[in-house]
Amino acid sequence: MNEEHLARIQAIAEAALLAAGKPLSLEQLRELFGEDERPARQVMEHALMMLEQSCEGRGFELSKVASGYRLQVREEFAPWVGRLYEEKPQRYSRALLETLALIAYRQPITRGEIEDIRGVTVSSNIIRTLLEREWVRVVGHRDVPGRPAMYATTRQFLDYFNLTGLDELPPLSEVRDLEEIGREIEQNMQGEIKFDSPDGSGASPDSDSESQAPESDQTLH
Template identity: 50%
Template sequence: MATNKFQAIIEAALMVADYPLTVSVIQNLFKEEEQPSSTEIKAILSAIRDRHIDSGIELQEVASGYRLQAKAEFSPWLSRLWEERAPRYSRAFLETLAIIAYRQPITRAEIEQIRGVTVSSNIMKTLLEREWVKIIGYRELPGKPAILGTTKTFLDHFSLKSLSELPTLADFKNFETQDSQIQVQLALENSQSEPNDSEAIPQERNALLDEDDEGMLVPA
């Protein structure tokens, strides 16, 4: 099969899929005798990315694979296609999410210690229901408090391939925006000076974290 035919099929698959596609999933679109290699698929994906540089859509690699998506700069116009507006999250919600993302693995009590206030049960319920956060283990303390971490769904939602792509506070020090991704980053400012209790338990962190889970912070 010609390369341009492969590219057309792969681009069509990316367009209609409602979830990110991995290289192996893309390979399985084709019969075994005509399957392109992973190297060929990555070259085709690169060509698709280049083809859309000046268009309204882009090829984005996220934690779960590759997807075609509208460029963020066009969201003010595209949002008019839907009557229901995207949810606006409270500062408390964003602070909680930011602390989990940047300080994981972490317990609810540790989040409350950093924020200085109780974390609402509704906030925790929403984070778990959206599958942005999951329970990754339990602390060996009285009551065995749950240890929380982010997921691949969280990374996919914010168009991130891994946690290493999270922006730093310095990136937004003098920048104000209503974008939810940046709100999450700015919300963390209040927690930076607080100690991270999980740093004192490196063995427990290593035991609880799955190094293959890109949605989790892998210890150095």
């Protein structure tokens, strides 16, 4: 395949990623082409590698997440780009971040198990917010009296936090407690501006009765 044809595949992929409004998988990018011109997987991967290299030194980058590939503003430029939008990202409550961290590290996990570890009641608003954002989902029910729902993270959770898999979460051995895990997660969402979500937020504070609870050093075991 000549360089001109490869460059055209790269340009088509770039245009599609700019217009898609969501990550696109390798197969979705290949399916943009007719059967008689569809590039092989290796060729498509090479075109994406060329696109990634062409973004070097520019204000945006090609990022691979769980759902595929997307173009996004580089984190270092987020403070300036964010000024284009009147609505500013709002911070999540510590309670929500800790609940999300426990689901991410201990999945599948029930609400009762989260409460046992945190030592406080989990607000229904927090669970509802995580479900509405499609960061967590119900994956089954624990075979105990009451059959409580078991929660796990989703592909959308990985996409939002710029991860391709759960193995990219900071190891527990490097994280001291739930509050520190919450800060790690919050740092990952700071300044995240994707071309499909210009304000980079989608966030709203979630206050609940847990904000009244004393600060404790809960540790994951």
